[in-house]
Amino acid sequence: MNSDLTTPTAPAATTAPGSGPPANNLFPIFLKLENMRVLLVGGGNVGLEKLGAILRNSPATAVTVVAPHIRPELRELAAxxxxxxxxxxxxxDSDLDGKxxxxxxxxxxxxxxxxGSAAAARQLLTNVADTPExxxxxxxxxxxxxxxxIAISTNGKSPTIGKRLREVLAEVLPAELSNVLSQMTVIRSRLQGDFTQKVKSLNAVTAELANGPAYETPATTYWRRVATGALATFAFFIVLNILSYYFTWQQVWDVARSSGTFYTFVAVGxxxxxxxxxxxxxxxxVSAISLMSLGLSPVSVSASIHTAEMFxxxxxxxxxxxxxxxxxxxxxVLLLPGIAGSIxxxxxxxRFGEEYANYVKPLLAAYLLILGIRIISKAVRKQREKRRKVKNAGWLAGAGGFLDSFGGGGWGPLVTSTLITNGRTPRYVIGTVSLVEFFVTFASAFTFFAMKGLSHWQIVAGLIVGGVAAAPLAARLAGRLPTRWMFVGVGLMVxxxxxxxxxxLL
Structure with a gap:
């Protein structure tokens, strides 16, 4: 079993003497610590931390702990x-014998x-707490x-930075990587042919891992585009056929030729x-405020936004x-509860009318006002709070979906702001919540359409065109904006x- 006793990361590039700041010249290595004998001097909080790190990676390691006072928690761990x-x-001094x-x-x-001097004389590798030299x-x-x-080293400069980087990698790397390693072992054992043929086979299997999830072979790309085009064409004709039952071509042409109204809806979307x-x-x-300012009725605005937001x-x-x-x-975690709440x-x-939604909105708004202030305060602080585990995320999604349909909005403000407040990375929260939002709004729009029918299609069409055009630009910016400014933007929007x-009420 490999242990993570000493695993500092290798420097990206060495630095010649006198040419710049010193590089991290530590040599990364994984030890089979269970084949070694370890001495730990100290039984306090730091000793407990060291022993926990050893046993967490190599549980069967022989460790001798020497200390005048030993914490009860350390005794429980040793037991x-x-x-x-x-x-x-x-x-x-005899404690060093045989270690x-x-x-x-x-x-x-x-x-x-x-x-340390006695250990150096015996050529023992030594780690001293809080004393890098x-x-x-x-x-x-x-x-x-x-x-x-994956082991991260800061050359003894800042363990806190190492922990933060570990949290980021834990968020990015999927748990399925363990299955990938197991499957690659099976694939390697089944490869036939000479060395050159095996290398070619492994290259084909690992192409996506090496080039990223977006990588495809030319043949795969070609057939994917053919299939996507066929499905898009099929969907287009289905939608066109459905819309032809409600609208005539003359109505569509009149809207397009209207004096800027349609293009105003496009700009709003x-x-x-x-x-x-x-x-x-x-x-x-943004849609509600903009459309209300144009003099549209609340009913028209609500129906149009829910339908267009799906696209x-x-x-x-x-x-x-x-x-x-x-x-x-x-x-x-968010998908099914969000859909259920939305429906x-x-x-x-x-079934019961919009008057009951007015009792829900003030409660949600008051909660989110406090949450928005807290998010902005998090952004202006120099250090972020420790990330907390989000409990009952499914219930959160269910409440967000319910309030979005019943109260006229609230999926993004409730779910996104709550997850970010708990220390989740804004980029992944925004991307994930945006993807789930499609299924939530689709379920909501389908339910409204089944019970109320389709109306105000001119507004819907303008919002759809503008929203679809802005989607790729917004998604790219979400991954490029600094985290602090994303916090400020989320807080202000809330x-x-x-x-x-x-x-x-105000």
């Missing part, structure tokens, strides 16, 4: 590992220097996905989707997925949405 021996007494690796984890600097090796921040282990795709929320807010969110979700902004695990909200609103919903 679960038979090869860990505890000696509650001061350090003795291969040494960890010093006390608060006595003089004792560390004394033991006395260390022969550093403990790294380790990310594990099954058989895959473009701006609304640009904001929503970048921040994960705001389509309903805009579909385009946005596709481009977020294409640019790698989607967390698949979070997507699975329930649309059904109740269609506050605007809250104040807009509270306008009647």
């Amino acid at each position: 679960r590992h038979p090869k860990v021996q505890l000696h509650q007494r001061p350090y003795q 291969d690796i040494l960890f010093l984890a006390t608060d006595d600097v003089a004792l560390h220097r004394y033991i 006395l260390c022969d090796f550093y403990l790294s921040s380790v990310l594990q996905k099954g058989d895959l282990k 473009f701006i609304a989707q640009l904001v929503d795709g970048m921040l994960g929320m705001g389509y309903g807010v 805009a969110s579909g385009a946005s979700g596709y481009h977020h997925y294409r640019f790698g902004n989607v967390n698949k695990r979070l997507f699975r 329930g909200g649309a059904y109740l609103l269609s 506050i605007v949405w809250s104040l807009w919903a509270l306008r009647k």
